[in-house]
Amino acid sequence: MSDRPVIPWAKLSRDQVSSDQPGIASRGAITGWLSLVDHSADVAAVFEAILAVPLVARRLASLARYGRLDEQTQMRLCVFAALHDFGKANNGFQARWDSSAAWIGHVHEGLIALKDEDARDEIVNVLPFGDMEAWNSFEDAICVALGHHGRPLDPQASGRDDKGLWCSTATYSPIEALRPLSTAVRSWSPIAFRPGGAPLPNHPPFWHAVSGLLTLADWIASDENMFPLLPLFDGGDGAARMEHSRMRVGGILQKIGFDPQQARQTLPSDLGFAAVSEYPPRPMQIATGEWQGSRGDAHIVVLESETGSGKTEAAIYRFTKLFEAGEVDGLYFALPTRVAATSLHRRVQQAVARIFPDLERRPHVVLAVPGAGDASATSLAEPPLGLDFWEKPQEAAISGRWAAERPKKYMAGTIAVGTIDQALLGIIRVKHAHLRLASLMRHLLVVDEVHASDLYMSTLLGVLLRFHRAAGGHALLLSATLGAKARVSLLSGPRAEPPPLAEAIAAPYPALSSDRDPAPLTQAWEGREKHVSLNLSHDIANPEAIARRALEAAKHNAKVIVSQSNCKASSISISTSISPASVWQKST
Helix, strand or coil, rough: CCCCCCCEEEEEEEEECCCCCCCHHHHHHCCEEEEEHHHHHHHHHHHHHHHHHHHHHHHHHHHHHCCCCHHHHHHHHHHHCCCHHHHHHHHHHHHHHHCCCCCCCCCHHHHHHCHHHHHHHHHHHHHCCCHHHCCCCCHHHHHHHCCCHHHHHHHCCCCCCCHHHHHHCCCCCCCCCHHHHHHHHHHHHHHHHHHEEEECCCHHHHHHHHHHHHHHHHHHHHCCCCCEEECCCCCCCHHHHHHHHHHHHHHHHHHHCCCCHHHHHCCCCCCCCHCCCCCCCCHHHHHHHHCCCCCCCCCEEEEEEECCHHHHHHHHHHHHHHCCCCCCEEEEEEEECHHHHHHHHHHHHHHHHHHHHCCCCCCCCCEECCCCCCCCCCCCCCCCCCCCCCCCCHHHHHHHHHHHHCHHHHHHEEEEEEEEHHHHHHHHHHHHHHHHHHHHHEEEEECCCCCCHHHHHHHHHHHHEEEEEEHCCCCEEECCCCHHHHHHHHHHCCCCCCCCCCHCCCCCCCCEEECCHHHHHHHCCCCCCCCCCEEEEHHHHHHHHHHHHHHHHHHCCCCECCCCCCCCCEEEEEECCCCEEEEEEEEC
């Protein structure tokens, strides 16, 4: 066992891993490490680069209700990001240099130090917390920084209060050991410590998004393929590591698809509907792609049109126009079922190949369906890749699969096709909800078959859309049979009054509506005319009668679907007078 260094460590690798003893550190000899200062440099560099993505800064400014997020505000956020792991200096965590030591963490342990008056006074004298408290919203910001493992901390929550974690011993003083980190942070972000400046926001949605982005930064910086560990006892001062990380991180964000600037530059100059589909566009598809609302600022748009009318292509076309304009940095296509998502994935891949002709800089289309076996989503860690992996331009398409490795990263890339639940997990209290939410706010969120959502799903979707809209994000809701009440609720909020029945019946179809123009507006239509009639039948319990009706319809060249639920009720026969005629049998 190698002697422990005099400065705190943050990352270790060993030549043997123990998987059969929960709570016990990995076994084996230490083969690589990163000091606390070096790992903090990696995370701060990634977070700094994330904030430098123009759309991300705009989304955060919108959530903060600021006109813009100035450089000093961004650098102050980066200071909190750099201090996210200061809890690792505690005695228990550092003891894990010895593989037989008990498993002591660093998240709640950092909070323990801040809640203990004696330890807090000492830490304020070492870390720049005194200056940082003057920036406003210190409690929110430090809880977000410490809660980077997916669950933001509650400073009022009770828990273990082991003050011995921060007491000095004969050989180690955990608080004094943080002084090199404090010095490094001031050198990395000097503008943050200049007097004055705008106060940090105190709006909770802003901190929700910052929490997710910091978690993402920590995940990226902890990927050893991107930020390799160092030989034992190399590094430690942070200056060289920060310079190195800042040089590399911009390219990394582009390769994993979080920063799509290179892909945007490959768009054809005459981008039109032909880049989406080989078939001539319908007026409804063009209107959807270019819809801005009567005041030019529509963000949530609803397209209502019959099945088979080209809503998918209309959605992709809208994405291309928004992406070209820099209004979105990606696309998440949300469907109600895994089967539907898997089926649509291939269609979106084909459209993306047309939109982005440059293979090397074409965004990877993630299949956001856990366990579906996206063959293209090979883990970057298996098989091991050489340290020069990220320097090979021809491997850019492979690196774009980083977001496909785990469900929580699905939306960190540029384009993904998956199920609606992956998006809704961003607004319920589950681990890493903030990571999903912050990644999604960059995208055009397309929700297909929105009419299929039950009350529970519709309520969650409404909450998600309100956050998405508050961030300045864009969404497109697709439906063949959306009710007037659901439309008004999704566009104007759950307390909005639905239109009178007569007005709802008279609403045009197909139609577009938006958060700026909630009333459906008719669209030109060049499809087939279809007349639908409903006839009440009591044949649901009579299979022979249903079979006779199905066979009779089939003799007249109809398409027939028979579906049955377990309920005992009358059936409704829906007949359609298009050619070929369609007949459905279903229970009510």
